[in-house]
Amino acid sequence: MRISLIPFALLLAGGVSAAEETGGWSGTGELGLAVARGNARSENLNTKLNLENEDERWKHKFHLAALRSKGEVKGDFDNDGVPDERFDLTANRYELGASSAIKMNQRAYWVGAVRYEQDDFASYENQTTFALSYGYQAIDNETTQLSAEVGPGYRRAKVASSGETETGAILRGQIDYKHQLTETTSIGNLLLVESGDDNTFAQNDLGVSVAINSRFALKAGIQWRYNSETDPGVQSSDTLTTVNLVYNIK
Numbered sequence: 653m654r655i656s657l658i659p660f661a662l663l664l665a666g667g668v669s670a671a672e673e674t675g676g677w678s679g680t681g682e683l684g685l686a687v688a689r690g691n692a693r694s695e696n697l698n699t700k701l702n703l704e705n706e707d708e709r710w711k712h713k714f715h716l717a718a719l720r721s722k723g724e725v726k727g728d729f730d731n732d733g734v735p736d737e738r739f740d741l742t743a744n745r746y747e748l749g750a751s752s753a754i755k756m757n758q759r760a761y762w763v764g765a766v767r768y769e770q771d772d773f774a775s776y777e778n779q780t781t782f783a784l785s786y787g788y789q790a791i792d793n794e795t796t797q798l799s800a801e802v803g804p805g806y807r808r809a810k811v812a813s814s815g816e817t818e819t820g821a822i823l824r825g826q827i828d829y830k831h832q833l834t835e836t837t838s839i840g841n842l843l844l845v846e847s848g849d850d851n852t853f854a855q856n857d858l859g860v861s862v863a864i865n866s867r868f869a870l871k872a873g874i875q876w877r878y879n880s881e882t883d884p885g886v887q888s889s890d891t892l893t894t895v896n897l898v899y900n901i902k
Contacts, residue, residue: 677901679703682871684896693739694723698894703901711753711761718746719892744772753787761787763801765824767846775882779809779853781846783824794832801826807848813883822848836863852880861898869898 682700701716721743726735746769753763763785770778783805791798807822823846830840838861846853859873873896878889 676705676707677703678705679901681899681901682894682896684894694721696721696743698892698896700896709755711755712751713753714750716746716748720744741772745774746770759789759792761789763787763803765801765805765826775812775879775886776851777810777812779807781805781807781822781824783822783846785824785826796832797828797830799828805846807846807850809851818850820848820850822846837861838863850881852878854878866902867900869900871896871898 679702680700681702682698684696684698686694686696688694697718697720699716699718702713703715704711704713706712721741722739723742724737725740725742726737747767748769749765749767751763751765753761755761764783765785766780766782768778768780783803785801785803785805787799787801789797789799802823802825805822805824807818807820809818810816811818825843825845825847827841827843829842830838832838840857840859840861842857844853844855854877856876857873858875859871861869861871863869871894873894875892875894876889877891880888882888
């Protein structure tokens with residue numbers, strides 16, 4: 653079996669150049685592709701885009717993430733009682749999010765955040781949340797940044813099995829940690845929790861990045877996702893491991 657890992661963050665450079673021209677925006681773009689051919693076939697594509705803009709009073713953030721995977725799937729697709737095998741989608745998910753924070757002082761701020769995700773292989777077909785939170789920058793120096801946010805919000809979600817829509821109040825919490833280990837190596841961890849009566853959603857993103865030059869870096873990451881309420885046969889948590897080439901937007 654021949655397996656190749658091909659990061660394509662270079663393709664993002666043209667797409668994000670417009671953001672650079674607006675001035676004041678910075679961030680990262682990631683893109684990775686893994687393809688297997690031979691005894692087994694699989695295709696996996698993941699991409700991320702993170703942008704932020706900050707001045708003395710405001711801080712704005714925007715993020716996008718997408719995952720698409722295909723592989724060999726076994727099942728009785730024609731209902732004839734005989735197992736079949738075909739090359740089909742095994743994951744198809746994307747997420748959009750944005751936030752705007754107004755600073756009260758050097759440490760404290762108020763932030764409004766909105767998030768939307770669509771997942772074709774989860775118990776919830778889509779989820780939309782909005783929250784108003786209090787944030788605090790606990791650590792902010794040349795090597796380490798640590799911030800935490802907590803506050804009430806609202807959730808709207810469509811149940812995949814029934815098509816019903818769930819709505820209700822949530823409590824949102826987020827912890828964002830970044831540390832520069834060496835001149836070229838950094839580590840980051842982002843934990844998000846959205847908890848309500850119908851469901852508790854949690855996502856943790858851990859990544860280690862090694863700079864190649866001022867524009868590009870290699871990043872290894874692991875993502876853990878959790879939904880407390882799932883359909884029968886659907887696991888409540890899953891993980892995604894990635895190795896991407898990162899393009900730094902400055």
